[in-house]
Amino acid sequence: MCKSFLLLKSILVDCLLPNGMILTLECLREATLITVKHELFKEARKYPLYHLLQEESSYIFVSVTQEAEREEFYDETRRLCDLRLFQAFLKVIEPVGNREEKILNREIGICLGLFRSYKHTVSFDNVL
Known part of the structure; x- marks a missing residue:
């Protein structure tokens, strides 16, 4: 905007x-x-x-x-x-899809600093 x-x-x-x-x-x-x-x-x-x-x-x-x-x-x-x-x-x-899982994945992404590049296909198992 x-x-x-x-x-x-x-x-x-x-x-x-x-x-x-x-x-x-x-x-x-x-x-x-x-x-x-x-x-x-x-x-x-x-x-x-x-x-x-x-x-x-x-x-x-x-x-x-x-x-x-x-x-x-x-x-x-x-x-x-x-x-x-x-x-x-x-x-x-x-x-x-699963609303609770998507909310949790978003919150984890924010905590890990991934939010800006977060996609629905991100696997948090591969991040660590």
Whole structure:
């Protein structure tokens, strides 16, 4: 994102829902992902095709970071300003695979300093 993003208190975030709808939300930079998700689903209720969505907790956000990597955001306590998004665009997806294992692998990667180059194919057995 551009440097002016850092100066703004609120930003416009485009969100792509699994039912094909794209909604734009005005969010505080410091808003957590859980807050953004709650506001997104509250707004989505006003539109057709809302009935095709599952409950909020069934989904996570995914986006492209400034490192040009696709990242799934399992930790919904993270703030928008800390995500280092390339653009203010969040896609809502159903997580594939074992959620707890992915969270643990991400935390281990952060502890080992691998987070910037972390890929889903990293095998921590080969790191040590």
